[in-house]
Amino acid sequence: MDYAVLLSARERPLALVEYWPRRMWRVYLFDDRSWRMQMIDLKPHSTGMLWAHRNTRWQFAGEQEHLYSKWEVQETTTVSADGRVEVRSESAGPRGASTEPLHTRTSGPSSVPVRRFLAPVEGFLCPVPEFGDWQVFAPFLTQQGHEPATTVVLRDVSVDEGSGPLRATGIEQLFSPGTCDTRDGPAVVELVDAGLLRITSGQLAVSDPGWIGETPRTVAVPPGEFPVTLSLVRTTLGASVAAARVTFLDVPPRAWEMVLLPGEDPGLLGERQFYGVGVDSGTAAFMDATTYHRALLAAPYACTATSSDPGPGAVC
Structure with missing residues (x-):
């Protein structure tokens, strides 16, 4: 079944990992303000590992813009299976960034500079985790400036189950x-x-x-x-x-x-x-x-x- 896992420290979100039965993974990364600033899409590679084929970063002018997903700059890095890399940077148009969900914006840039180069594909691979083996995603945390550590210890924490399934109210x-x-x-x-x-x-x-x-x-x-x-x-x-x-x-x-x-x-x-x-x-x-x-x-x-x-x- 599909599921999501939240990695946090001192009640502050660091990463949200989503998994779908079609063996697709997505990792959202949060900065020190608990803002969602990055999204990494992974899928199986021929080596048997996971391959970070798309990495999207956003820049926001302020808290209000972040709240409504009105990014100022969106940088998308796509990587082919053999290590060909394309980095595309979009700036918001005159009317501001779209209010559509972050991963669906496809139009409205005022400039779209593109860089292309080759890189070792090994740098974009990570092991496929067994359920509970979330240490696999710890190295991604350094991409948002979190302090790297020699050893990362993750503990499962009980969370408030809240009100349970959605109820028909109102x-x-x-x-x-x-x-x-x-x-x-x-x-x-x-x-x-x-x-x-x-x-x-x-x-x-x-x-x-x-x-x-x-x-x-x-x-x-x-x-x-x-x-x-x-x-x-x-x-x-x-x-x-x-x-x-x-x-x-x-x-x-x-x-x-x-x-x-x-x-x-x-x-x-x-x-x-x-x-x-x-x-x-x-x-x-x-x-x-x-x-x-x-x-x-x-x-x-x-x-x-x-x-x-x-x-x-x-x-x-």
């Missing part, structure tokens, strides 16, 4: 029209009627319409037609849909439960994790289960409309 407030505060400043919540959802099979299916899988999340509901409501949050930056709901009873919900697929165990969820519907396409769809299975047969062309009628029994 949902009613999402559907209470009026003013509210967001990280983008004051906002106004507006409710939008999205029409009626027709249920004939007694099963409501929910899915990302851009990713129709064979096993949808379904819940038993009474047959009939039920109103769909969108919660629209409007700020100075514009308006966006914060939530969508189907109303079956005109009474407040007593409790919220996750809809589980076979094999999903809530007891295995970690801090703020949950089982739910992915929205990689930026949209979600409510539909009758029979409509879902028809859409599965027609995928990938099913239920892609967002502003026109996608067909009976479905609301995107």
Whole structure:
């Protein structure tokens, strides 16, 4: 399974190591201010070791710029498997750096000087750690100016498990029209009627319409037609849909439960994790289960409309 490990000293973060089952690794490095200033991507090399094929560093003008990922300079070093190195330095454009996540920025530089040279690939390799063998990543800490040591001793430390898996809280407030505060400043919540959802099979299916899988999340509901409501949050930056709901009873919900697929165990969820519907396409769809299975047969062309009628029994 994928996991992340935090290396810290005296309650100060030094490095965050992420691992994915496809044998990909990523290391974030922090400076003395606990700012994330560097990102190293590693993948398997033909030698059987890990190869740091991409190393990205950022410079920020101040704390506010760091908070919103508005870098001043981004330097990216890419290394080929045979030691060919390219160093690309980007400066923020006239409008400042992008507010996109740090590793997704691809445009807006005012100058992009590039250096290319050859270097021994051994200098970019490190052993593949067994689980718990985090000393492998200790040498990376010197890249952020941390004091090197002859011996590094790492101890596993118990951490507060917090509130556990993500819980459905504050949902009613999402559907209470009026003013509210967001990280983008004051906002106004507006409710939008999205029409009626027709249920004939007694099963409501929910899915990302851009990713129709064979096993949808379904819940038993009474047959009939039920109103769909969108919660629209409007700020100075514009308006966006914060939530969508189907109303079956005109009474407040007593409790919220996750809809589980076979094999999903809530007891295995970690801090703020949950089982739910992915929205990689930026949209979600409510539909009758029979409509879902028809859409599965027609995928990938099913239920892609967002502003026109996608067909009976479905609301995107």
